[in-house]
Amino acid sequence: MSRTKNVPDMRLLFEKSRPGRVGCNLPAPTTPEVDLQNELGAIRTELNLPELSELEVLRHFTHLSHINYGIETGFYPLGSCTMKYNPKVNERVASLSGFAGIHPLQPEETVPGALEVIACVQEMLQEITGFHRVTLQPLAGAHGELTCLMLIKAYHEARGDHGRKVVLVPDSAHGTNPASAARAGFSVQPIPTNQEGLTDLEALDAALGPDTAALMLTNPSTLGLFEKNIVEICERVHRAGALVFCDGANMNAMVGTTRPADHGFDCMHLNLHKTFSTPHGGGGPGCGAIGVQANLAPFLPKPVIERDAGGRAVFRHDVPQSIGKVSPYYGQFLLAVRALSYLLAFGREHMAEISRHAVLNANYVQARLKDVLPPAHDRFCMHECVLTAQPYKKHGVRALDISKRLIDYGFHPPTNYFPLIVPEALMIEPTETETKETLDAFCDALRSICREAVENPQLLHDAPGSQVVGRLDETAAVKNLDVCWRPS
Amino acid sequence: MPYIPHTEADRREMLAAIGVGSIDELFRDIPEELRLREPLDLPPSMDEYHLQRHFFQLASQNRSSANTLWFLGAGLYDRYIPATVPAVISRGEFLTSYTPYQPEFSQGYLQAIYEFQTMVANLYGMDMANASMYDGATALAEAAVMAHGLNGRPKVFVSEAVHPVWRQVVRTYCWAVDVEVVELPHTEGLTADYSAVDDRAACLIVQSPNFFGAIEDLGAARDAARKAGALFLVAADPTAMGLLPPPGEFDADVVVGEGQPLGIPMGFGGPLLGLFAFKRQFVRAFPGRIVGRTVDRNGNPGFTMTLRTREQDIRREKATSNICTNSALMGLCATVYLAALGKNGLRQVAETTVRNTRYAIDRLTTAGARLRFPARVFGEFVLDLGRDAAAVQRRLLDRGIMAGLPLGPFYPGMDGCLLVAVTECRLKDEIDRFADELQEALA
Numbered sequence: 001m002s003r004t005k006n007v008p009d010m011r012l013l014f015e016k017s018r019p020g021r022v023g024c025n026l027p028a029p030t031t032p033e034v035d036l037q038n039e040l041g042a043i044r045t046e047l048n049l050p051e052l053s054e055l056e057v058l059r060h061f062t063h064l065s066h067i068n069y070g071i072e073t074g075f076y077p078l079g080s081c082t083m084k085y086n087p088k089v090n091e092r093v094a095s096l097s098g099f100a101g102i103h104p105l106q107p108e109e110t111v112p113g114a115l116e117v118i119a120c121v122q123e124m125l126q127e128i129t130g131f132h133r134v135t136l137q138p139l140a141g142a143h144g145e146l147t148c149l150m151l152i153k154a155y156h157e158a159r160g161d162h163g164r165k166v167v168l169v170p171d172s173a174h175g176t177n178p179a180s181a182a183r184a185g186f187s188v189q190p191i192p193t194n195q196e197g198l199t200d201l202e203a204l205d206a207a208l209g210p211d212t213a214a215l216m217l218t219n220p221s222t223l224g225l226f227e228k229n230i231v232e233i234c235e236r237v238h239r240a241g242a243l244v245f246c247d248g249a250n251m252n253a254m255v256g257t258t259r260p261a262d263h264g265f266d267c268m269h270l271n272l273h274k275t276f277s278t279p280h281g282g283g284g285p286g287c288g289a290i291g292v293q294a295n296l297a298p299f300l301p302k303p304v305i306e307r308d309a310g311g312r313a314v315f316r317h318d319v320p321q322s323i324g325k326v327s328p329y330y331g332q333f334l335l336a337v338r339a340l341s342y343l344l345a346f347g348r349e350h351m352a353e354i355s356r357h358a359v360l361n362a363n364y365v366q367a368r369l370k371d372v373l374p375p376a377h378d379r380f381c382m383h384e385c386v387l388t389a390q391p392y393k394k395h396g397v398r399a400l401d402i403s404k405r406l407i408d409y410g411f412h413p414p415t416n417y418f419p420l421i422v423p424e425a426l427m428i429e430p431t432e433t434e435t436k437e438t439l440d441a442f443c444d445a446l447r448s449i450c451r452e453a454v455e456n457p458q459l460l461h462d463a464p465g466s467q468v469v470g471r472l473d474e475t476a477a478v479k480n481l482d483v484c485w486r487p488s
Numbered sequence: 489m490p491y492i493p494h495t496e497a498d499r500r501e502m503l504a505a506i507g508v509g510s511i512d513e514l515f516r517d518i519p520e521e522l523r524l525r526e527p528l529d530l531p532p533s534m535d536e537y538h539l540q541r542h543f544f545q546l547a548s549q550n551r552s553s554a555n556t557l558w559f560l561g562a563g564l565y566d567r568y569i570p571a572t573v574p575a576v577i578s579r580g581e582f583l584t585s586y587t588p589y590q591p592e593f594s595q596g597y598l599q600a601i602y603e604f605q606t607m608v609a610n611l612y613g614m615d616m617a618n619a620s621m622y623d624g625a626t627a628l629a630e631a632a633v634m635a636h637g638l639n640g641r642p643k644v645f646v647s648e649a650v651h652p653v654w655r656q657v658v659r660t661y662c663w664a665v666d667v668e669v670v671e672l673p674h675t676e677g678l679t680a681d682y683s684a685v686d687d688r689a690a691c692l693i694v695q696s697p698n699f700f701g702a703i704e705d706l707g708a709a710r711d712a713a714r715k716a717g718a719l720f721l722v723a724a725d726p727t728a729m730g731l732l733p734p735p736g737e738f739d740a741d742v743v744v745g746e747g748q749p750l751g752i753p754m755g756f757g758g759p760l761l762g763l764f765a766f767k768r769q770f771v772r773a774f775p776g777r778i779v780g781r782t783v784d785r786n787g788n789p790g791f792t793m794t795l796r797t798r799e800q801d802i803r804r805e806k807a808t809s810n811i812c813t814n815s816a817l818m819g820l821c822a823t824v825y826l827a828a829l830g831k832n833g834l835r836q837v838a839e840t841t842v843r844n845t846r847y848a849i850d851r852l853t854t855a856g857a858r859l860r861f862p863a864r865v866f867g868e869f870v871l872d873l874g875r876d877a878a879a880v881q882r883r884l885l886d887r888g889i890m891a892g893l894p895l896g897p898f899y900p901g902m903d904g905c906l907l908v909a910v911t912e913c914r915l916k917d918e919i920d921r922f923a924d925e926l927q928e929a930l931a
Contacts, residue, residue: 010789013603013827022836023828024570029840030916031847036731039842041703041864044733048610051830057572061600061824065581068596072580078589085491086584089536095574097554098547104757105562105893106551107882113549114756127528139622139758140813142800150664179800179810183633184664188805226517257515258522273813277491281577281817282597283587283777284620285759301660324660328563328625328653329757341543347533350489352524356511357492363514364502380506380514407593415589418801435493436502467592469790477782477794481771484616485606485781 010468013060014485017050023057048487067468068282069412075438077365079384079415079427080174080222082252082274087345090277090338099337104329108315114333118305119313121289121336124343128351129251129268130261131291136272136331137301141249142176143326144269144288145216147301148245149184150323151267151292152214154299155243158321164213164242170199172223172419177216177247186213193421197223197377199233208240218247219260222419222427224362224381226253234264243267243296251275252431253359253383256352260291267292272332275354276339287335301326357432358383361439365430368443372450376422384429386422397453397460399424404471405452407464409445489533553754557889557918559848561868561909562699563624563651564757565749567727567837568913569825573751576824577817587777587813591792592784598791601779601816604823611729611826612743613736614765619777619793620819621762621811624746625654628693628723629661630775630809631742631764635691635719636667637808638773643668643688647679649698650723652898658693677702677861677870682712689718696735697728700861700907701845701868706738714739726750726763726822728866730838742766742774751825752818761818772798775809840912841867848910848919855927860905868909870895870902873930877906880929887925 036043052060070076076083094100102111122134138144149167156164167181170191178188189207194200199217215237220226227233234244246260246268252275254260260268272278272287280286292300302322303315346354359382366375366385373387389399403413403426415427430439452459464470494502499511508514515523534542558566577583581596588594588601601619608617621627632644644662646655648671655671662669667690672679677700685692692713696704706722713720721742722735727749735743747761748754766774772795780794800807829837845867852871853859860870873880877894884891896903910919 010599012599012606013823014606017830020832022830022833023572024833026829026833026836027568027840027912029843029912031840031843031919034843034846036839036842039846039864040731040866042733043731044729047730047831047835049607049826049829049831049834051832052827054570054572054828057824057827058575060827061576062579064596064600065576065579066596068581068585069590069593070581070584072584076584076586078586081586083584083586087491089539091578091583093540093543093547096543096547097552098550099543099552100753100755101552101554101566102550102756103553103560103564103566103754103890105564106560106890107878107885110551110885111549111756113546116546116549124530127530139626140811142810142812143622143626146664146810150660153664175799175801175804175807176810176812178805179803179807182805182807183661183810185666226515228517228519231519231522256528257524258518259524262522279583279817280586280813282582282585282594282820283816284813285622285815285818286813324663325653325656326626326660327758328623328657328760332758333756334753334759337543341539344531344534344539344542345491345536346489348527348530349533350492351528351530353489353492357494359514360494360499360502360506360511363506367506380508380516382517403590404592407590412593413590432492436498464592468595469592469784469788470786472591472784472790472792473782474792474794474796477780477792480782481794482781483602483605483778483794484609485602 013050021051023054076412079429084431085433086279090341094337115313130259132294138288140286141271145180148267168215212242220382224384230263255354257355272339277342278335287332361430389424392453401460405463408466612765613734615768617765620815623760625657627744627762641690646693649674650695691719693721695723697866701865702863730834750822844910851923855923856930
């Protein structure tokens, strides 16, 4: 089969299979043969897995990598996702057998180096966020949110305050916030955003009551704006007997510049796979550390990892008020290794440079584009800017069309249509690891696309034309559901 | 700082384009009193060479399967990881990509996920599988909550022979949504008494091979679930699927598993891989992402995430789960692993495991230990040492052997018991050495 741009080789592993091939030189048995039926009872007769040689396996996945885009391929300004460079040294140290080859249930005294890694990450994150305690047990950002809400639930229950069933969530929030609240057994009440792009204080006051368990707030907000009234907001929520959770998706704007615990938050989650540079891996694994004030510390998932009197990092299993386990072991340990390597590379001297350059880059992009793509709010942004493609709607061009055209220019598109409250939103987060030249090339591309949108909108509707596939039929994907290959 | 590329000239030009004199001015929305005036109290920065040295030193403090003869399993196994697996997953196009929200730019990963879904569904004999969960434990907890969401029943019944750590995670998830967890006793290492399972059961959960390595009677478990009108949830080790009849043959509604044995390092328990396969009828209810095959506007085949209206970014509080990021890269490990092994390779790994297990049982029970349960096992078994298992474990560690998991902390009255795992990587000589050392320890 010839492979041209128009006829890509989309054959599956299963379609390349030839009975009898094995792609790995496996450990040879050294123990005596057994009667399998005697040992196991019934034996499986049929198992459909592909059979390929080792080289074919590598070629298959190398080909797939060629039709996939990552940070190492090019600029990836996906808003809210913090697609920064993932340093290679972090990969190298995480692959050491003293980390990769250890088991979570081996005796504690055989893993002092691993416990030291976890304790160091916790302590550095405590210092960076200002929280009393950090745990790495949650496995992803949404899992960190869920864990925080479980802590809040346990806190109210422990006080005998059983009527607090409602969690307030701004209309600009990530979808995981209301979904996590529901998973923690709460109902959700939305809070509107005001003209300035900030939390509407009057609406907040009206919503706060004896049934409020917590407010979930993203700061800086998903509009890329810092909540100027954050201290006041936290105080009002506390006066109503509720707690405040900080969605830490946007921590990259704050590292070394300001600390969420100082704003009045009771707890927050961090995405180590965003702010602290562990690779996203195509959608995970994430790493959703959380930080809490002293009021929530008694409820942390167990075991807690802390230092004993001699300064050694140890497990503490005796956590009587703990919510229990939210994940089986101690979180995404090999990602904690990477995060520590990243944190130590910056250290005391350089940590603040992260947020300072992230904010500089986002404002530079906003400044270079604002005459063609107006910002949703015309202020300095934090680490990301939210622009609107609204002016091109009259030409029949939507944010999605602009994004798809960017692919033809070799850039990953920004986040589209989020936050939901901004029409035709393009949410751009450049991160601090991009050069001015890259940002210029990206802004030039967007400016050129905006011209095309007026002069030749069909170019945008037809985009992308540069990839192995064009725009996909999502409706057909649902209607003719095919999520599992079967031999025809 | 090499990760930040700005030169002094860059900063000057960029600030001029923005129209400010300093970076500080960009932070003016942050109230003055909230801004840090001093650098944080953190360790000093390290260059790349010293970073490496630091981590070499930390890693060398740990006892690992690279320097110890390994018989500890309990859900995570020291299986062989083919060289192809790290070679593929370290490719930057995969490693540093985001969730494939822009399908035209992510066809490679999307196809790999579709292949993963197919392999997982085939392994478990189910209609379909999702794009992965965090790990086996949270996959099971999500399945239990899904069952409750579907039938509204207030209780989850779970066998005591299901992994004790997984049960703790299920408890936490169920507590949060006011669902009661009821544990069913095991008899001689097998779940046998289902009499408590009634019409208040949202689901019945068993694991096979179970925590003790024992192969459960899935037909009996299914009958109990059906009688109560509860969903039938099975947890199953993927390697065992190379030889054992899959839970799908026993009409399981959902099958979950820990995918770590499929080419993923133990890594002190993370990151892992949650496998989640299900019957077609739950296509609107399952948690997490899924990739479908469709066509593009020119009629060419292509892949995209689908059934998205269940997910949190669209349904918000009505979503089937809050899960967003999953374990895609670990799913890619499993896909490469299963592609490299294929049908015959997986069967060979399973068969070598069974041979090694039989040999280890025979050798260790003649070394003075007693087999605790008579049940048929796959890859793992419980020894009764007749004395404190933790003390024996420590003694063997001094001889370079990680003997297994002492069960006292997990099961009352089993302080003398050790859970021993024997993978395809163990050699006859190594098992002999374990037996000899055990004999000495028990003498």
